[in-house]
Amino acid sequence: MTVEHVTTPLLRVENLGLRHVSGSATTPILSDVSFELGRGEILGIIGESGAGKSTVGNAILGLLSPEFQQTSGTIEFDGKAIDGMTADERETLRGRRISAIFQDHTASLDPLMSVGAQVEETCLALDSSLSRREARARAIDLLARVGIPEPEQRYRNYPHQFSGGQRQRVVIAIALAGSPDIIIADEPTSALDATVQKQVLELLKILVDETGVSIILVTHDMGVISEITNRVLVMRKGQVVEADRTTAILDQPGHDYTKKLLAAVPRLRIPTGIDSGQAGSSAIDGDQNPLLVAEGLSKQFAPQGFAWGIGRSKPKFGLRDVGIRLARGSITGIVGESGSGKTTFGRLLAGLDTAPTGRITIGEHAFDVSRSGRRSGLLGRVQMIFQDPSVSLNPRMTIGETLDESIRFGARTGSSKEPADLAAMMDRLGLPRILLGRHPHQLSGGQKQRVCIARALLARPEIIVADEPTSALDVSVQAEIV
Structure with a gap:
C-alpha cells in the first residue's frame, strides 16, 4: 500500500519482504511493505509489539543481523537503492544522511563519558575535517539547539546527572551531528512523562521546520501520532494494513485493527467536584484499617555540581514529609512530572532506598526506613x-x-x-x-x-x-x- 506524493520522495520502500532464519526454521517478518517519505515530512509507523515497526527502521539503517534475509522489494534513498550498496557505502550513509534515535536513551549513552564528549566524538567521526576545537563548538551548539540549559557547563556532566528527558535530548543532539536528511526515531518518548514527552515532540517539530529533516516516527502511542505526524502507516504482523494522512486515520479509520488501536486509547475522566486547580494532600488516605501506612518520609540528595568546580550548594529535597495510607486490595495512583519524587517514594516503600526520617508500617509490623530493606525485613x-x-x-x-x-x-x-x-x-x-x-x-x-x-x-x-x-x-x- 503506497501513498502517492506530488514531488519525488526522499525515501521509497517498495514491496519489502524479510524473513528470519534460525537453523532449519524460517519465520516471515515483513511482507509486501511499501511506503514513501517526502522531504520535511514526519511519517508515523504504528502497531502493536511485534508488528515489525522497528524492523522496518533497522532495515533502512542497515542494522539487521545476518539472520534476517531480504526476500523481496527495494529500499531507495534519494533515487539510489540502499540494499544494493556496499558495506562501506551504507556505513557512510548511516549517521551522515540517515541517523537514528533509539527507545532506550540510557543504553544509547556511554555512562563513562561526559555527554559533551559523546556529542563531540560523533561530530569528529562524521566530519574528519573538523578540528577538536570546532567539534567542541559544534557539540555545544547542538546541546543548545535541543534545549539543554547552560550547555557550556552541562557539557562536562555525565548521563546520570541528567533527567530522562534531558538524556533523550542529548541523544537527539547526537542524531543531528551529521546534519542528516532522515531521522528514524524508534519510540523516542515512551519512557518520558507527559509534559517532557510533549516538549520532545515539540522539539522534533521545530527541528523539521528549521533544518528540513524528514522523520520516521516508530511508536505504539496514538497520542504521539496525533500530536506530530503528517501521515501514518498502521502495521500488523509484518504487513501494512492501512496508510493515509493522520487526520484521515484518526477521524475515519478504515481497517478493523486501526479501530481497535484507537478504541484502546485511554480517555481521561475527571470526577465530579474536582477541578485542575484543586490542591492535593501530602498524605494519601486509605481505609480505617489500612494495610500500609507511611508517614513523614523525607529524603535529600547531595548536589552534583561541586565535583566540577561549579560551587557548593544546598542539598535538594527529593521528598519532604510525604505519607500514604493504602487499603488492602486497593489501587492508588501517584502522578507528577519527572523529578517530582514518585520513583524515590516507591523505592522507599519497597525497601530499596533509605531515608533519615519517617516510618513505614505494613499490618502490625513497623520498619526502620533508615536501614536497608534487607536489614529491616521490608525487602x-x-x-x-x-x-x-x-x-x-x-x-x-x-x-x-x-x-x-x-x-x-x-x-x-x-x-x-x-x-x-x-x-x-x-x-x-x-x-x-x-x-x-x-x-x-x-x-x-x-x-x-x-x-x-x-x-x-x-x-x-x-x-x-x-x-x-x-x-x-x-x-x-x-x-x-x-
Missing part, C-alpha cells in the same frame, strides 16, 4: 515493577531462570501458602511459554515488561509498587495489563 514484603524492563532484567539469565528465582524468593519469605504457577502466570499475561528458554534481548519491549510484571507477582508480595509499568507497551496491551 520482599513489597515488590517493584520498574519502568525500564531492559535494565531491570538480567541479560545473562533466561526468562525461565528469572521467573523461577522469583518463585523461590516468594517461597523463602513465606508470603503465600499456595505455590506459584509459572505456566498459568505466563498464560495470564499473554506470554508464550516458548519464551522461557530465551534471553531478554530476544524479546520485544512489551514482552520484557510483561515478564517483569510476572516476576513481581510470582514473588507473592503483599504490595506492588508499579513504576510506569505500561510505558513500554503498545496501547492495546496497555489496556489489557491495566
Whole structure:
C-alpha cells in the first residue's frame, strides 16, 4: 500500500519482504511493505509489539543481523537503492544522511563519558575535517539547539546527572551531528512523562521546520501520532494494513485493527467536584484499617555540581514529609512530572532506598526506613515493577531462570501458602511459554515488561509498587495489563 506524493520522495520502500532464519526454521517478518517519505515530512509507523515497526527502521539503517534475509522489494534513498550498496557505502550513509534515535536513551549513552564528549566524538567521526576545537563548538551548539540549559557547563556532566528527558535530548543532539536528511526515531518518548514527552515532540517539530529533516516516527502511542505526524502507516504482523494522512486515520479509520488501536486509547475522566486547580494532600488516605501506612518520609540528595568546580550548594529535597495510607486490595495512583519524587517514594516503600526520617508500617509490623530493606525485613514484603524492563532484567539469565528465582524468593519469605504457577502466570499475561528458554534481548519491549510484571507477582508480595509499568507497551496491551 503506497501513498502517492506530488514531488519525488526522499525515501521509497517498495514491496519489502524479510524473513528470519534460525537453523532449519524460517519465520516471515515483513511482507509486501511499501511506503514513501517526502522531504520535511514526519511519517508515523504504528502497531502493536511485534508488528515489525522497528524492523522496518533497522532495515533502512542497515542494522539487521545476518539472520534476517531480504526476500523481496527495494529500499531507495534519494533515487539510489540502499540494499544494493556496499558495506562501506551504507556505513557512510548511516549517521551522515540517515541517523537514528533509539527507545532506550540510557543504553544509547556511554555512562563513562561526559555527554559533551559523546556529542563531540560523533561530530569528529562524521566530519574528519573538523578540528577538536570546532567539534567542541559544534557539540555545544547542538546541546543548545535541543534545549539543554547552560550547555557550556552541562557539557562536562555525565548521563546520570541528567533527567530522562534531558538524556533523550542529548541523544537527539547526537542524531543531528551529521546534519542528516532522515531521522528514524524508534519510540523516542515512551519512557518520558507527559509534559517532557510533549516538549520532545515539540522539539522534533521545530527541528523539521528549521533544518528540513524528514522523520520516521516508530511508536505504539496514538497520542504521539496525533500530536506530530503528517501521515501514518498502521502495521500488523509484518504487513501494512492501512496508510493515509493522520487526520484521515484518526477521524475515519478504515481497517478493523486501526479501530481497535484507537478504541484502546485511554480517555481521561475527571470526577465530579474536582477541578485542575484543586490542591492535593501530602498524605494519601486509605481505609480505617489500612494495610500500609507511611508517614513523614523525607529524603535529600547531595548536589552534583561541586565535583566540577561549579560551587557548593544546598542539598535538594527529593521528598519532604510525604505519607500514604493504602487499603488492602486497593489501587492508588501517584502522578507528577519527572523529578517530582514518585520513583524515590516507591523505592522507599519497597525497601530499596533509605531515608533519615519517617516510618513505614505494613499490618502490625513497623520498619526502620533508615536501614536497608534487607536489614529491616521490608525487602520482599513489597515488590517493584520498574519502568525500564531492559535494565531491570538480567541479560545473562533466561526468562525461565528469572521467573523461577522469583518463585523461590516468594517461597523463602513465606508470603503465600499456595505455590506459584509459572505456566498459568505466563498464560495470564499473554506470554508464550516458548519464551522461557530465551534471553531478554530476544524479546520485544512489551514482552520484557510483561515478564517483569510476572516476576513481581510470582514473588507473592503483599504490595506492588508499579513504576510506569505500561510505558513500554503498545496501547492495546496497555489496556489489557491495566
